[in-house]
Amino acid sequence: MTGKIEARLAELGVTLPEAPAPAANYVPYVQVGDLLFVSGQISQFPEGMIKGKLGFDMDVTEGAMAARRCGMSLLAQARAACGGDLDRIVRVVKLTGFVNSTPDFGDQPKVVNGCSDFFVEVLGDAGRHSRSAVSASSLPFGVAVEIEAIFQVR
Template sequence: MTHTAETRLKELGVTLPDAPAPAANYVPAVRAGDLLFVSGQVSQNADGLVKGVLGADMDVEAGAAAARLCAMSLIAQARAACDGDLSRIRRVVKLTAFVNSAPGFGDQPKVVNGASDFLVAVFGDAGRHARSAVGAALPFGVAVEIEAIFELA
């Protein structure tokens, strides 16, 4: 039996959030040929934005959990762009991740592993991707923001 992304989400006990609405003048996703570019998704949960500065008031474990929330929103946006059909996602191509970082904090890759590990758990080998993990000051004080490129079938 083939494990689909939807099946894996159920096995993980994960219910994706609704695809968040854009916070400014942009669209959540753009398709160009077989590629789907999903705009940056900030760390948020049902209670609102997950804020923090890694290396100051947030540790790597909490940052990785925030990155996982970003990955959940990325998948939700991709699903919405695919008319609710995650089976149209052939693979995760690339993540560009921004981590709200205190001066001297250098563990951005460990934080972003929260998103990368989740995408592999959901999509299997098709979830393995290229990525960048960069320290930055982020809007609204959120801990993490991640954008993604997906290949569509």
Template sequence: MSIAEKLSQMGVTLPDAPAPAANYVPSVRSGDLLFVSGQVSSGADGLIKGRLGADMSVEDGAAAARACAISLLAQVRAACDGDIDRLDRVVKLTGFVNCTPEFGDMPAVVNGASDFLVEVLGEAGRHSRSAVGANLPFGVAVEIEGIFRLR
């Protein structure tokens, strides 16, 4: 099954790739690797804001991370001239979680993105990863950047 078919089966429609919010490009290709800039948590109603350990649950944070993964795939599709099936493998994710100093469950939050990518891509979705706490722009809950291998 193609990636596009799997997304459709899951009821996921990739949005248009979000435009950069500052002076950077959405992605850079080097050989068969695509480096995608950090994608902040957003959905149909706009930015997904919140702070883990204060006003947001781990489950809500994981949903925000899943939204970041959808934006990452939208950026990959845009970099591949609309052909998401050129994606061969997720290599690495770096997840940033807006959280209180006491919050320590960043990995469970970023699992929202990791689990989604494995569900869509199977073994090709398994990746190396970092998950850290940070103060994020615009008050968003999660930001995730990724490295992908293309066909």
């Protein structure tokens, strides 16, 4: 039987990727009590990474799409941590978004909205969260966006 969150993803036409493997010496998630800390997920499509620098070779719309892809990977990690049951997610508690951007680019919040809007679209009010959206002069592999999350789970 498909859970409510999986059904909502299907309704939206969203297929989550497999939970990406860590790229270095860390684990993809850690659960402490009812909090699930998911390591930063980079912007990527199944065929490869979404690279670029906001304010140079990417615009806000492209950046928000990259952030949405980070949100999909974050949910994929949460699904793996929850034994395949996304309905164990109670709410998204916090996001921290890093945007690869030029020194004069100031729309990091609009970029990270791609992930925030995705979570609200999928989870409703449980997707609303606290958040930071900051600039980075570079990100791993030259990706455009990296986002980490804290979920409350049951």
